[in-house]
Amino acid sequence: MRHSGYERHTDDWYVEPAWCVHALVKGERPFVGTVLDPCCGGGNIVQSLCSNEIEAMGADIRDRADGMYPRMNYEQSLHALRPTSVVSNPPYGVAQEFIMACLDETKDRVCVLLRLAFLEGIQRGEWFPHVPLARVWVSSKRISMPPGGTDIPAKGGAIAYAWFVFEHGWKGDPVVKFLPKVGEISA
Template identity: 60%
Template sequence: MAHDVIAFGSDMRDRKDGSFPVMDYTRSIPSFCPDSIISNPPFKVAQDFIDCALASTHDRVAVLLRLAFLEGRKRNEWFPSVPLARVWVSSNRISMPPGGTDISAEGGKTAHAWFVFEHGYSGAPSIGWIQKEDSI
C-alpha cells in the first residue's frame, strides 16, 4: 500500500506465470466494491465490464481499449447513459501481444485509448492525446 492506495489485480484466465488470481469480474468486482477500477478488459466484454464496474464503484473506471470502441450503433445508444468523461488517445501504437504467450512486444498495429468514466460526470466527454516523451 503506497499513498494510502490499496491495489488488487486479477485476470479472467490463468496465465503461464500465475501472477494474478483468476476471477470472474461479474463476481469479483461486486464483492470487492473498489473505489475505482483501472483495467484492460477483453474487447468482447468491455461494455458489460464497464457496466459492472460502474455499478460497483463510486469514483471512476478507466479502461484501455481499442479506439474502435467508440464505433457502433448499439454503443451510440449506450454512451449517453454512462458518465464517459474523457478519452485519452495513444499517439503511439501500443503493442499488446496475447497474454501468457512468448510473443515479443513490437510496434502495435491497432489504435488504443483510455476511456475514463467518472461517477457524477455529465456532458460531452473531452478528448486528449497521450504522447511518448522524447528521449533526452
Template identity: 80%
Template sequence: MRNSGYERHADDWYVEPAWCVHALLMVERPFVGTVLDPCCGGGNIVQALCSNEIEATGADIRDRADGTYPVMGYAQSLLDVRPASVVSNPPYGVAEDFIMSCLALTKDRVCVLLRLAFLEGVKRREWFPHVPLARVWVSSKRISMPPGGTDIPAKGGAIAYAWFVFEHGHTGQPKLGWLPDVRGVEA
C-alpha cells in the first residue's frame, strides 16, 4: 500500500479531482492554442479545461474513457498533436522524462501535478537548473487521488501535491505560490 492510503495502480493511474485543475486555471495566465493531456486517463483534466473554453485534447496508453481519447504513449501523442502546452497528472516514476519530452515539443508551458516532494533529492537538485521551472503552485488542501478504474471513493488526502509549471523562456528562480480554495467546484 502507498502512504496515500491506496493500493498502487500498475500504470500509476490516479484520478485527480476537477477542482485542482480549476484552481490552476485561476492562478495561471490564459492558455492559447491546443493543450494536451498525454496521460489523460478518464479525461478529468481535459474536461475541466474544455469547461473553461480551452481547446484541449487527451491521449492515454490504455482506453480508460470508452474510446473518447486515442490510445498511445505520451511521446507519440506529443508528436501527433504538437500542442502549445501540456497540463497533466503524469506517472510519477517517469516525471522527469515526461517533462523533458513535453518541453521538447511544446511552445508555451508544461503544467504537471506532482507530489510536492518532487522538489527533493540530490539528482533532482542538479536537474532543476537545466529546466525552465517558472512556478510551483502548492495545494493547501490535500488532494485525494484514488486509483483509476475502481469504485474506491476519494478519501482525505495524505500527500502534499503541487502544480509544477515549466515555461519556455523562463530564467531565474521559480515563483512559489498557493492554489486558491475552490471547494465545491467539480465541473
C-alpha cells in the first residue's frame, strides 16, 4: 500500500518538511508551556518548533536520531513528559487513538498532520462531535513526505494533507483555514 505517494514504511515513519511546521506555527496562536512530538522520528517537528522559540521535546518508539530523544511509545512519553501541547505527524493507522491519548494528557491543544481524508468516514463522523476539533489547516501546496531513514528525495506530493488542531475547551464547529505561506516554500 502507498502512503504519501511513496512505498509504505514499516513503522509508518514519513518525514514532513519543515515549512509545513513553520506554517502551522505562523497560523496558530502562540504555544505556551512545553510541546511534545511523541512520534518525533529524526526530530524535524521538534527542531522546527525550537527554531520558532517554542519549548519543544520529542520521543519515539525507535531511536531514529542517534540517541537525541528518549525511546518510548507515544503513551509512555505523554505520561512521562507531561506536555502542555502536542504537535506530531503520527502513524495514520492509530491516529484516532493517538489523538484521544494526547487529549487525555495535555492542557492546551493537540496538532496532528494527517491526510485531509481523515475527515471522511461514518465512524469518524460520529466521533468528531465528541472531540474538540477547533481548526483544520489545509495545505494549498501538496506536502511531500518521503519515508524516514532513506535517501529517497522529496517529490511532488500526491496526497492532500492538513493540520488538525484539537483544542481543550473548544465549543462549536471546527474552522477550516489554509496554511499561511512562510518564506520560500520548498519540498
